Amino acid sequence: MNAILVLILAALALIVGYGWYARRIDRNIIQPDPKKATPAKMYMDGVDFIPANRNVLFGYQFKSIAALGPILGPIIAVQWGWLPALLWILLGTFFIGWVQDYSSIIMGVREEGQTFGALSYRFISPRARGILLAFLYVYLLMIMGAFGIQVGFNLLTNPAVPLGVIIVTLAGLLAGQMTYKWKQDIILTTVVTVVVALIGIWLGTLPAVKNIFGAIYGLQVVEGKTISPTLFLQVTRAGFIGSLLVAIFCYLGAVLPIWRWAQPINYVAFWIVLLGVLGGILGLLIGHPGMGDFPAVTSFMAAAGPLWPMLFVTIACGAISGWHSLVGTSGTARQLEKETDALPVGGGAMFLEMIFATIAFLTATVAFGSFKGYQDAGGPAAPAAVFSKGLSAFLNQWGLDRVFGQGFGTAYGAVFLTLMALTIMHLCVRFMRVASAEALGDRFPALRNVHVGSIVALVLTLFLIWIVPFLQIWGVFGAANQLMASLALLLITLWLMSRAKNYQWTFWPFVFMLVTTVGALLWSAYSALFVKLPKATNWQGIVAQVTIGVLALLLVVLAVILVVDGVGAMRRYRMEVAKAASQ
């Protein structure tokens, strides 16, 4: 299979999915009215409720949903072979992904811009809101653990990467300074800070700089392999320093005002990511490599578990993500100028994310041209390393290595991914801090303190990074995410039922997502508590398996409560509709 053929398939899914299926649903079932006043117009306050141009909102929605999930998910999922991963990215988006994103926005618009929590309370049951918050906290914790392992143990441990990340962070602070204090034009600010960031990434690849970080990490070459000494458990000195750097960055992001730290750094990081994506696509089109001997299907059972249900939760945001419905209702639905904008903004952004996930899929499959190459680059346990090497292979197609040296592409890919992860993680810590203060602040007043709340979240994160294996964290992360998607699809189905509209197009995706996700959680719990726990030889293994097993079972219990409440609500709405029809 050739890269161009994969891209053509993705384009076909986009054209048929968006151009035919999505438009049909929009026109025949939702029937948006461009003249109807949206919450953005009715409740305009210039902050939360503010009508925005369709194209601006499309950019905002895409930026809000396209993070690290659609990159790492497909790379981990190709362990089952390229065919099932590609099929789920395309078909999952076609039948479920856009459905959830689009309909949660339109539901938010029609229900006066209420948030997902308030809508769950109203349409499902009062405790559904509490369940949603529990999903959210587990989800954020798993994000912190999974991304933290990739950044702390796989990306920052490369001595060519830390300086680049530090200089990009400083360039972000410079962008803030130039904008707020020196009142500089944004184009000048952008050019200066992006150039500084690019120079910083290049400086990081110089042998002298690599030697300095190599000495700090205590790197030694033993039998042809570069290793760092182990400090405790299985944490090397490089991994320890890398994870501490992650914690420091997130701490600053969580306690400083968002406009002072997070936004300007996100801004500069965005350009680094955009340049990387454009350069990668250009290299892909120039080189159009094939998959070589990469198998279509490896085996039903892989390192992360059985193909069904684990592949579906592994790809996560690449096909469908519960997070999108939260962003859609809390953010986008309150800024929509016209109801007719919901499809291009919500559906269009999700189909573009499908293309993004397909490109990430290609970095794992065609960039190396073989399954062995994929495994040598890091395999499913180190998807961030696979991506940075794969992106480097694409960038080198148009001669980046000839200009900036052999290691520049890999370092660029690693900095790109580190920035994407860190700019998400500091927002996660922010949210976890607020969540713990709200939930436990009365019982433990210290948690209301921003520093205490952030440190608690970071201690939990470091615990996961140092103790629990990555693939197990990713499995629970994906399941928590997909459970939120199930909740969103259930909510949308109930909303459609209450409005006496056709709900089959959301009900069956809900059933599929729920069964698959509960199956994945049961598998994760069984594998942790009955397969891996008896084999654990030290306390670290025992704690890791018990943590994963308990979290997975907790999510299963919450999902069961949700189904019970959901079925009760469905019965209620069906009776109401039947009663209204008989009158």
Added chain:
Amino acid sequence: MKCRRILVQAGRRLGHVARTVRAILYGMTLYEWARELYKAREEVERLFTIIVFGDLLGIPLLTPYYTLRLLPYAVPRIESWRRSMLRERDLTDLLDQEIG
């Protein structure tokens, strides 16, 4: 003549594409940044309104003389302030950021 018309049409389309790309890039970058700044300003303005109209919430913070002096500045935003104060909120209100 025909050639010129085609060129003008092509120019218009290019201009439209450029404007669209610009708007999308703005949405991806500065739009969120600008919203955060609006939110920061709104917090200060909310504080100002509470100080002026603390009586409405049962918290007399300012003597009526100063409340009356400041009234013309606060009146235009009373309606949105009232709606904002009465709006039901929960943690999912905070989730319009990219996480995931």
